[in-house]
Amino acid sequence: xxxxxxxxxxxxxxxxxxxxxxxxRNGETILLVGLCGVEYEGRSSATLPPGERVVxxxxxxxxxxxxxxxxxxxxxNPPGSRAKIRQEDELLLLESERLxxxxxxxxxxxxxxxxxxxxxxxxxxxxxxxxxxxxxETLIQHPxxxxxxxxxxxxxxxxxxGVIDLxxxxxxxxxxxxxxxxxxSFQAVQQLRRYVDLLKQREPGEVRGVLVATRFTRGVKAxxxxxxxxxxxxxxxxxxxxxxxxxxxxxxY
Amino acid sequence: xxxxxxxxxxxxxxxxxxxxxxxxRNGETILLVGLCGVEYEGRSSATLPPGERVVxxxxxxxxxxxxxxxxxxxxxNPPGSRAKIRQEDELLLLESERLxxxxxxxxxxxxxxxxxxxxxxxxxxxxxxxxxxxxxETLIQHPxxxxxxxxxxxxxxxxxxGVIDLxxxxxxxxxxxxxxxxxxSFQAVQQLRRYVDLLKQREPGEVRGVLVATRFTRGVKAxxxxxxxxxxxxxxxxxxxxxxxxxxxxxxY
DNA sequence: CGTGCCAGGTGCCTT
DNA sequence: AAGGCACTTGGCACG
Numbered sequence: 129x130x131x132x133x134x135x136x137x138x139x140x141x142x143x144x145x146x147x148x149x150x151x152x153r154n155g156e157t158i159l160l161v162g163l164c165g166v167e168y169e170g171r172s173s174a175t176l177p178p179g180e181r182v183v184x185x186x187x188x189x190x191x192x193x194x195x196x197x198x199x200x201x202x203x204x205n206p207p208g209s210r211a212k213i214r215q216e217d218e219l220l221l222l223e224s225e226r227l228x229x230x231x232x233x234x235x236x237x238x239x240x241x242x243x244x245x246x247x248x249x250x251x252x253x254x255x256x257x258x259x260x261x262x263x264x265e266t267l268i269q270h271p272x273x274x275x276x277x278x279x280x281x282x283x284x285x286x287x288x289x290g291v292i293d294l295x296x297x298x299x300x301x302x303x304x305x306x307x308x309x310x311x312x313s314f315q316a317v318q319q320l321r322r323y324v325d326l327l328k329q330r331e332p333g334e335v336r337g338v339l340v341a342t343r344f345t346r347g348v349k350a351x352x353x354x355x356x357x358x359x360x361x362x363x364x365x366x367x368x369x370x371x372x373x374x375x376x377x378x379x380x381y
Numbered sequence: 382x383x384x385x386x387x388x389x390x391x392x393x394x395x396x397x398x399x400x401x402x403x404x405x406r407n408g409e410t411i412l413l414v415g416l417c418g419v420e421y422e423g424r425s426s427a428t429l430p431p432g433e434r435v436v437x438x439x440x441x442x443x444x445x446x447x448x449x450x451x452x453x454x455x456x457x458n459p460p461g462s463r464a465k466i467r468q469e470d471e472l473l474l475l476e477s478e479r480l481x482x483x484x485x486x487x488x489x490x491x492x493x494x495x496x497x498x499x500x501x502x503x504x505x506x507x508x509x510x511x512x513x514x515x516x517x518e519t520l521i522q523h524p525x526x527x528x529x530x531x532x533x534x535x536x537x538x539x540x541x542x543g544v545i546d547l548x549x550x551x552x553x554x555x556x557x558x559x560x561x562x563x564x565x566s567f568q569a570v571q572q573l574r575r576y577v578d579l580l581k582q583r584e585p586g587e588v589r590g591v592l593v594a595t596r597f598t599r600g601v602k603a604x605x606x607x608x609x610x611x612x613x614x615x616x617x618x619x620x621x622x623x624x625x626x627x628x629x630x631x632x633x634y
Numbered sequence: 635c636g637t638g639c640c641a642g643g644t645g646c647c648t649t
Numbered sequence: 650a651a652g653g654c655a656c657t658t659g660g661c662a663c664g
Contacts, residue, residue, distance in 0.1 A: 131414060131433050131494040135390060157435065157449060159412060161384060161499050171657045172511035179503030180384050182410065184435070188450040196410060196501040197441040199459045199644065203507070206452045206659075228635095231657070241384040244495065246414050248449040250432030254456070258425035260640060286663075288600075290567065290638060310640090313652075314543070318571045319639090345652060425642040452659060459644075481650095484642075513655060539648070543653055563655090566638075572654090598637060 132156075132247035141220045144240045148185070148213045148222070151245035155187035160222075162240035166193055166203045170231025176202060178238055183222065185211055191224040191233055205233045258364055263308050264293055266362070267340060271296070274306055274338060274360060292323050302334040303327055312341035312348050312359070321355060385409075385500035394473045397493045401438070401466045401475070404498035408440035413475075415493035419446055419456045423484025429455060431491055436475065438464055444477040444486055458486045511617060516561050517546055519615070520593060524549070527559055527591060527613060545576050555587040556580055565594035565612070570604050577610070 134151075136143055144160070151158045160183040166176040176193075181202075184192040189209040192201040205211075209226040220237040264283065271278045277299030285292040294306035305327060307320040316339055324337040337357040339348075342364040352359050387404075389396055397413070404411045413436040419429040429446075434455075437445040442462040445454040458464075458477040462484075466475045473490040517536060524531045530552030538545040547559035558580060560573040569592055577590040590610040592601075595617040605612050 131416075133390070133414070133494055135388065135495065137386070137388060159414075159435070161386070161412075161497075161501075163384075165505075168657070172509060174507050174509045174657080176507045177505040179505040180499075180501040181503060182412070182437070182499070182501075184437075184447065186447075186450055190450065190452050192452075194437065194439075196503050197439055197443065197460060199443050199445075199457065200658095204452065204657080206657095207450060229657090241386055242388065242497065242499070244414075244497075246433075246435070246495065248414075248433040248435075250434060250449050252418075252430040252432040254427050254429045256425060256427040256642080258642080284662090286638095291663085310642095314575075315568075315571075315653090318575065322567075322571065347652090421642075423642060427642080453643090457642085482642090509657085511657085537648090539653090544648085568638085600637090 131249070133244060135242075135244040137242060139240055139243045141215050141218060141237075141240070144220055144237070144243045145213055145215050147243045147245055152185075152211060152213075154245075154247070156245040156247050157187060158185040159183070159242070159244045159246070160185070160237070160240055161242040163238045164193075165236045165238070167234045167236075168203050168232070169234075170226070171229055174203065178236075180241075183235060185222075185224075189224070193233075193235065203233055203235075205231060209233075258310075260293075260308055260310050263310065263340070263342070263362060263364075267294060267306065267308065273362065274304070274340065278304060287323060287326055290319065290322065298336065302336055303331045304336045304338060306338045306340055309339065309341040310364075311343045311345065312339050313345045314348060314351065316341070317348060317351050317355065317357070320357060324357070384502070386497060388495075388497040390495060392493055392496045394468050394471060394490075394493070397473055397490070397496045398466055398468050400496050400498055405438075405464060405466075407498075407500070409498040409500050410440060411438040412436070412495070412497045412499070413438070413490070413493055414495040416491045417446075418489045418491070420487045420489075421456050421485070422487075423479070424482055427456065431489075433494075436488060438475075438477075442477075446486075446488065456486055456488075458484060462486075513546075513561055513563050516563065516593070516595070516615060516617075520547060520559065520561065526615065527557070527593065531557060540576060540579055543572065543575065548580075551589065555589055556584045557589045557591060559591045559593055562592065562594040563617075564596045564598065565592050565601050566598045567601060567604065569594070570601060570608060570610070573610060574608060 165178040168174040182194045188207040190207050191205040193203040195202050205224040209224045211224045213222045222235040224233045280296045282295045285295040293308040305323045309316045320337045327335045340360045418431040421427040435447045441460040443460050444458040446456040448455050462477045462479040464477045475488040477486045533549045535548045538548040546561040558576045562569045573590045580588045593613045
């Protein structure tokens with residue numbers, strides 16, 4: 129397997145123009161390195177004075193401008209945006225337009241020192257473990273983790289004020305609202321409270337609220353108790369084991 | 382101004398190894414394009430089977446793996462991580478380690494088709510307009526936007542349950558809690574409620590809650606009224622004008 | 635298409 | 650160091 133590629137060092141504006149235009153036509157991935165200034169106008173607006181950066185243009189319209197440091201692009205436009213390039217005197221103007229919401233990124237290259245286009249083949253997808261989705265699935269497979277006698281009635285139950293992660297009944301027939309979080313903070317308690325308050329108006333009998341999480345920020349457990357809610361701590365390490373269908377002992381979690 | 386750069390096409394594992402090692406030593410920015418698989422292990426864990434990707438390694442330790450499409454890197458390690466590269470037979474192993482929390486990204490290159498290192502000079506910083514911070518500043522300069530007679534007592538007032546954007550008094554001496562949002566959703570109402578509940582316990586007299594935003598999701602205004610709160614709509618376009626110190630008429634907002 | 639919510643969120647700031 | 654929160658948050662799933 130070989131990536132098709134074209135690379136130019138210290139290209140003239142004209143050369144860069146041609147490389148980018150052809151790459152855009154062919155749906156290739158474009159990398160540019162050079163001295164450029166950036167203007168952004170959209171949901172917010174921003175100006176970035178000239179500096180040497182890496183500009184990354186993908187075939188799905190994604191535009192990323194990366195500085196020398198930092199995790200995140202300093203400017204960007206998301207997939208679906210449309211890029212155009214044109215030359216004005218010795219300057220090269222790369223403009224990316226997003227329609228909804230309307231957002232515009234304009235890059236002015238004073239100098240390009242590297243231009244490359246690449247035809248990437250990649251059909252693989254990331255397999256991610258340890259997400260909240262997995263926590264919920266674990267609880268469905270092992271409802272006893274919520275409590276002995278707990279029965280799941282519905283997963284992702286939509287309400288006027290948001291979606292309840294798990295909703296079911298305890299051994300006594302009381303409604304139980306379960307909110308699942310990887311990291312439980314005050315916000316999670318508020319979320320739970322919102323759902324419990326709502327169901328109290330609609331369901332007869334008691335409505336209990338349970339927050340299940342792998343981690344709790346300080347004070348959250350106390351707040352839960354103050355609100356009359358309960359909590360369960362899950363051990364994330366053990367979850368994959370449970371997922372694999374190997375019936376493990378509950379004390380493992 | 383010229384970027385120092387080194388570029389190799391279809392490098393051997395040995396050539397890539399040398400280029401990356403020297404670039405790491407010199408604190409340069411590294412771009413690699415090639416066929417690689419990725420493993421991640423940390424707060425979560427993930428596997429990405431082989432495919433052709435762009436790998437971006439910055440001098441601050443940032444590692445980004447970008448697929449052909451998508452806004453976000455499919456795998457990454459943030460600034461402060463430490464990268465090492467080594468060769469094993471014909472494979473090239475790039476490993477990035479973060480310490481707190483411990484997170485590890487391991488990239489196995491089956492083939493590298495492009496390797497480049499760049500010495501970027503960039504001292505510029507982004508100037509961003511239209512943030513929530515600016516909304517708060519507008520309100521401080523024009524407290525009448527909250528309501529005639531409103532006086533600001535404190536900005537960013539910290540409480541046990543979070544930071545109140547604006548806190549002040551109305552013409553009658555009642556406490557007023559102002560929550561500022563660019564986009565107000567149910568969550569913003571909960572946030573406001575939390576602060577108002579808290580201040581009701583601490584302050585004598587009435588405590589009013591006001592949500593000021595440029596946009597409201599559906600139903601939020603109704604919920605606010607249900608909770609006994611008020612809201613104000615700001616026009617974001619007009620804010621910069623107000624910021625510039627030109628005293629504009631209130632009806633402009 | 636808007637609305638809500640998770641994310642390996644990230645970054646910033648304050649206790 | 651931990652917690653709270655904004656972010657051009659981005660992304661997805663669902664009404």
